Amino acid sequence: MTTLVMKFGGASVGTTAALSQMLGIVLYEAAQWDHVVLVVSALDGVTDALIDAAHLAQFGNERGYRRIAANLRARHLALAEGLQLGKTELAALQADLDKLLFDLLSAFQRITQKNRDALSAENLDAAVSMGERLAALIVAVLLRQHGLRAVAIDAADIIITDANFGAATPNLTLTQERIDRDLRPMLERNILPVLTGFIGATPTHKPTTLGRGGSDYSASILAVGTKATEVWVWSDVDGIMSADPHEVLDARVIGELSYNEMAELAHFGARILHARMVAPLRQHQIPLRVKNVYKPQLAGTLIHAKTGSDNQIKSVTQIAGVALAIDRSGPYGEIANLVDQHMQREIGTSSDVMIAAQSAQRTFITCVVPASAGPDAVSALVESLGRELNTTGPSPRWHVQQVSIVTAIGDGINSVPRLAAKLFAALGDIPILAASFGAGGCSLSLVVSQAEADTVLREIHRVAINS
Numbered sequence: 408m409t410t411l412v413m414k415f416g417g418a419s420v421g422t423t424a425a426l427s428q429m430l431g432i433v434l435y436e437a438a439q440w441d442h443v444v445l446v447v448s449a450l451d452g453v454t455d456a457l458i459d460a461a462h463l464a465q466f467g468n469e470r471g472y473r474r475i476a477a478n479l480r481a482r483h484l485a486l487a488e489g490l491q492l493g494k495t496e497l498a499a500l501q502a503d504l505d506k507l508l509f510d511l512l513s514a515f516q517r518i519t520q521k522n523r524d525a526l527s528a529e530n531l532d533a534a535v536s537m538g539e540r541l542a543a544l545i546v547a548v549l550l551r552q553h554g555l556r557a558v559a560i561d562a563a564d565i566i567i568t569d570a571n572f573g574a575a576t577p578n579l580t581l582t583q584e585r586i587d588r589d590l591r592p593m594l595e596r597n598i599l600p601v602l603t604g605f606i607g608a609t610p611t612h613k614p615t616t617l618g619r620g621g622s623d624y625s626a627s628i629l630a631v632g633t634k635a636t637e638v639w640v641w642s643d644v645d646g647i648m649s650a651d652p653h654e655v656l657d658a659r660v661i662g663e664l665s666y667n668e669m670a671e672l673a674h675f676g677a678r679i680l681h682a683r684m685v686a687p688l689r690q691h692q693i694p695l696r697v698k699n700v701y702k703p704q705l706a707g708t709l710i711h712a713k714t715g716s717d718n719q720i721k722s723v724t725q726i727a728g729v730a731l732a733i734d735r736s737g738p739y740g741e742i743a744n745l746v747d748q749h750m751q752r753e754i755g756t757s758s759d760v761m762i763a764a765q766s767a768q769r770t771f772i773t774c775v776v777p778a779s780a781g782p783d784a785v786s787a788l789v790e791s792l793g794r795e796l797n798t799t800g801p802s803p804r805w806h807v808q809q810v811s812i813v814t815a816i817g818d819g820i821n822s823v824p825r826l827a828a829k830l831f832a833a834l835g836d837i838p839i840l841a842a843s844f845g846a847g848g849c850s851l852s853l854v855v856s857q858a859e860a861d862t863v864l865r866e867i868h869r870v871a872i873n874s
C-alpha cells in the first residue's frame with residue numbers, strides 16, 4: 408500500500424488560480440497512489456488577520472474585529488463562488504463557512520469579555536484555528552465537485568497535543584489512537600481526508616496551535632501516523648534554495664538534502680519549512696519533497712536519508728542574534744537567563760545559547776533570535792537588554808550587540824576540513840566574532856557584525872555553488 412501526504416500552504420489555496428493548480432495535482436496523484444491525505448493551511452494572510460482581530464477584541468474594539476471578520480467572510484465566499492459549484496453545493500458550502508464565521512465571532516466576544524489585561528494564548532488559539540477550518544471546507548468541496556471522495560476533517564479531533572497553547576507539542580500515542588480509530592478506516596474506504604494544518608486540541612478538546620508555519624509539522628505527524636510512503640510540501644517556490652533568493656540573486660534549487668542538513672537549515676533561518684517537521688520524518692525514514700504548485704513537473708527538493716555524504720557546501724543561511732561579551736572568564740548562566748527573560752517578554756519565545764566562547768580574560772556568548780520573531784524584534788531585544796545591563800550590577804559590565812549568524816550547511820563540513828578552509832579563505836579580512844561547528848555534524852556557523860553579514864553570506868554562497 409502506498410500513501411502520499413500532501414501539504415498545501417496558504418499561497419497554494421489562497422486564490423482561484425492556485426486552487427485550480429492544486430486540483431490538477433490532487434486529481435493526478437490520487438490516481439498514482441493507493442491513499443492520499445491532504446493537509447491545508449489557512450489562505451495567505453488569514454492567520455495574521457485573525458491575530459490582529461483577536462488583539463482588537465482584547466481591547467473591546469468590536470467594530471475593528473467585526474470589520475476583519477467581514478473581510479474574511481467576503482474573501483472566502485468569493486473564493487467559493489469562483490469554484491463554479493452547482494447551486495446546492497455552493498449554498499451548502501456558504502452555510503458551512505458562515506457557521507464557522509459565527510463561531511469565530513463568539514470566540515472574539517469571549518476574548519473581549521475575559522481578557523481586558525492580557526490576551527491568553529488559549530483564547531488566541533481558539534480564534535486563529537478558524538483560518539485552517541475555513542480553508543479545509545473549501546478544498547474538500549472543490550475536490551468532491553471533481554469526483555474525489557474528499558472530506559474536510561478538523562485536526563482538533565485527530566492531533567492531540569499538550570496544553571502549551573501557541574506552540575503545542577503533539578502527544579504521539581494519543582494521536583496515533585485517533586488516526587487508527589478515525590482516519591485509517593476512511594482511507595480504507597477510499598476517502599480522501601482534507602485535514603486542517605497547524606491545529607490540534609488538548610485531550611479535553613481545547614483548540615491548540617503548533618506554532619506559526621505549523622501546517623508542515625501537522626503533515627509530518629500525519630505522515631508518521633498513517634505510515635506514509637512520502638510527504639510532499641507544496642509552496643510557491645521551486646524547492647529548497649542554496650540561499651534566500653531575496654538576499655542572493657544567483658541562489659539555486661538544491662536537488663537533494665539529508666534530514667540533518669534540512670534540520671540545520673530550518674534551525675538556522677531558512678523559512679521554507681517548519682523546523683520541527685524534520686525530526687519525526689527522520690526517525691521514521693519518510694522521504695520529504697518540496698515542490699512548486701505552479702510547476703509540478705519540476706522535481707523540487709528531495710529530503711531523505713542519504714547514504715554517504717557528498718562533501719560539499721550546499722546552502723548558506725543568515726539569522727539574527729544577540730551577542731554578549733564581558734572582560735572576564737567565568738560562569739555565564741546568569742546572563743543567559745537574563746537574555747531568556749527579555750526574549751520571553753519581547754518576543755514570547757525562549758532563548759538558547761548557540762555559541763559560547765571563553766578565553767583567559769573574555770567571555771562571549773551568542774543567542775539566536777528565531778526568524779519568526781519579525782524584523783524589529785532583535786533591535787527591541789538589544790535595546791531592552793542594554794538598558795538593564797547599563798543600570799544594574801557591578802562592573803565589568805556585559806556589553807550587548809546585535810549580530811548575524813551566517814551558517815554554511817553541507818554534510819561533509821565537520822569532517823572534511825578542506826571545505827571549511829575554502830570558506831575561511833573566501834572571507835579574506837572580514838572579522839569573525841565567533842565560530843562553531845554545529846552539533847548536528849553538518850554546519851559551520853560564523854558570528855559576524857550585522858554590517859558584514861550580507862558580504863559574508865554572498866562569499867560563502869560563491870564557495871557553495873562552486874564546490
Ligand code: ASP
Pocket residue numbers: 416417448449454455538604605618619620621622623
Ligand atoms: N496558517 C498558519 C500560519 O500562518 C500555519 C501555516 O501556514 O503553516 O502560521
Ligand code: MG
Pocket residue numbers: 416620623679680681
Ligand atoms: Mg510555511
